[in-house]
């Protein structure tokens with residue numbers, strides 16, 4: 001699959017690398033692609049870097065792993081190219097770093113996912129990879145026994161199925177929580193967020209099958 005990854009930092013770099021190692025074609029979208037040269041050389045030609053627009057235009061599915069405060073500008077840049085593609089959203093507001101846009105998202109009663117959904121209303125949005133620290137993703141991917149749980153929520157059935165496959169390919173246990181309105185159940189401040197729970201532990205905490 002051709003995956004565009006917006007951001008190649010702790011989360012984007014880690015998950016993108018895991019997908020490249022699983023055989024996917026990964027295209028990182030960043031402001032400074034030249035800085036990724038040494039990282040890409042370790043991925044055997046499975047990954048490239050360019051602008052955010054390049055990454056989205058050539059992708060079947062996109063993972064967003066940018067600072068939350070960057071969303072208004074990035075959404076304006078990629079919105080037309082993204083269209084109704086599947087968007088996996090790992091971004092989380094982190095106050096005070098993410099300013100008024102982050103604060104407003106955290107104050108929403110319906111969950112932070114909808115702050116992004118409003119910017120990109122045509123995209124098939126799935127919250128994914130938003131709850132687990134990058135160090136855990138990096139060190140625990142494909143581990144033996146119960147894998148780390150990745151809660152997922154989205155309204156489009158096929159988009160959620162794609163997210164399930166990609167979370168599994170990256171070496172984790174996908175946990176489908178429900179439609180996008182349920183993503184608030186794993187937002188910052190919930191028991192699941194930043195807990196390092198395994199898939200079975202996430203299912204038990206959220207009461208999902």
Ligand SMILES: NC(=O)c1ccc[n+]([C@@H]2O[C@H](COP(=O)([O-])OP(=O)(O)OC[C@H]3O[C@@H](n4cnc5c(N)ncnc54)[C@H](OP(=O)(O)O)[C@@H]3O)[C@@H](O)[C@H]2O)c1
Pocket residue numbers: 006007008009010011012013029030031032033064065066067068070073074090091092093094129130131132133134135
């Ligand atoms: N770190 C974690 O453990 C963790 C866990 C769960 C969720 N998250 C969320 O995932 C997102 C990414 O976090 P991270 O820790 O991976 O961040 P990071 O290490 O700072 O990486 C951010 C990446 O975004 C790129 N970027 C693209 N457009 C940008 C813009 N307009 N402004 C700034 N950077 C831009 C940066 O590259 P250029 O500077 O070259 O553009 C960089 O590659 C955040 O929303 C965070 O809350 C993080």
